[in-house]
Amino acid sequence: MPTIIDIQGLTKTYAGGFEALKSVDLQINEGEIFALLGPNGAGKTTLINIVCGIVNPTAGRVLVGGHDIVTEFRETRARIGLVPQELPTESFETVWNTCRFSRGLFGKGADAAHLEKVLRSVSLWDKKDSPCMQLSGGMKRRVLIAKALAHEPEILFLDEPTAGVDVELRQDMWGVVKDLRAEGVTVILTTHYIEEAEQLAERVGVINHGEIIVVEEKDRLMRELGKKQLTLHLYDELGAVPSMLDNYGLELSDDRFELTYTYDTKGEHTGITDLIKDLRDAGIRFNDLQTSQSSLEDIFVDLVNTGR
Numbered sequence: 001m002p003t004i005i006d007i008q009g010l011t012k013t014y015a016g017g018f019e020a021l022k023s024v025d026l027q028i029n030e031g032e033i034f035a036l037l038g039p040n041g042a043g044k045t046t047l048i049n050i051v052c053g054i055v056n057p058t059a060g061r062v063l064v065g066g067h068d069i070v071t072e073f074r075e076t077r078a079r080i081g082l083v084p085q086e087l088p089t090e091s092f093e094t095v096w097n098t099c100r101f102s103r104g105l106f107g108k109g110a111d112a113a114h115l116e117k118v119l120r121s122v123s124l125w126d127k128k129d130s131p132c133m134q135l136s137g138g139m140k141r142r143v144l145i146a147k148a149l150a151h152e153p154e155i156l157f158l159d160e161p162t163a164g165v166d167v168e169l170r171q172d173m174w175g176v177v178k179d180l181r182a183e184g185v186t187v188i189l190t191t192h193y194i195e196e197a198e199q200l201a202e203r204v205g206v207i208n209h210g211e212i213i214v215v216e217e218k219d220r221l222m223r224e225l226g227k228k229q230l231t232l233h234l235y236d237e238l239g240a241v242p243s244m245l246d247n248y249g250l251e252l253s254d255d256r257f258e259l260t261y262t263y264d265t266k267g268e269h270t271g272i273t274d275l276i277k278d279l280r281d282a283g284i285r286f287n288d289l290q291t292s293q294s295s296l297e298d299i300f301v302d303l304v305n306t307g308r
């Protein structure tokens, strides 16, 4: 697949001296869905805003469809739709006019059929004459998507599209993104939900402290991210993990009353059944257990610590 966005050595130092991006290199392929994962403050919005011409880079270069975002701003911006992270301030404009004006801003002629298609795709057709300020938060977010698509961009950036959105709407949004992908639109979304990246993305980039730590095919990354932990609360204090349980890689807590087993949710066997049996054979009894999925933050820490 050809590269549609080529980012080289992108650095951003904000006015106060804070370095939000540190020489980022990243290539986005035409037609893919790319998820940029990172905790709050990692630099995701900064990266997107630079590509969209909202924030000036301090150093580095970004090409969109072979055009430079700084010297050929109009050319590159017209190819991009941006759904910003923050909902805009209340607007008296109707949904229809909001989208129509946005299309005009990018120099595209009126196209009622296209706007209708876009509004229907985000289930807002029946709200087209409503003032945006009268809509619910979820609907406002969908207006932002429709607005971003009004000028038929080849590339769509979605900055945390489902933060604070209910489950149903989240799934609607995922449907919209998949439809766009089928039409050949390149989609880049930022998120801190593993599940969102899992559902949608073909490739995933992980950013932390302004640096891209890893860029990988989703399937591969998710195999690594898809770790869960089972914690067993023991009846009796355990001096040490018996050697017969060595191959489970169990961790004993400092107070010696908890055993933690980390397993791969994507594997065919979690190993839990065998573990329970072997614990019994070893005479280790437990009175409670719980499972937890490692958060993306945990995974970042792992990624950073292992120097990936």
Ligand SMILES: Nc1ncnc2c1ncn2[C@@H]1O[C@H](COP(=O)(O)OP(=O)(O)O)[C@@H](O)[C@H]1O
Pocket: 014, 015, 016, 018, 020, 038, 039, 040, 041, 042, 043, 044, 045, 046, 047
């Ligand atoms: N205008 C600004 N001035 C100074 N620092 C900023 C500005 N915008 C963002 N930052 C800082 O840059 C870092 C990255 O922010 P951002 O790109 O919004 O991260 P993310 O979208 O991943 O949460 C944060 O530490 C943030 O506080």
Ligand SMILES: [Mg+2]
Pocket: 044, 045, 046, 085, 159, 160
């Ligand atoms: Mg952000």
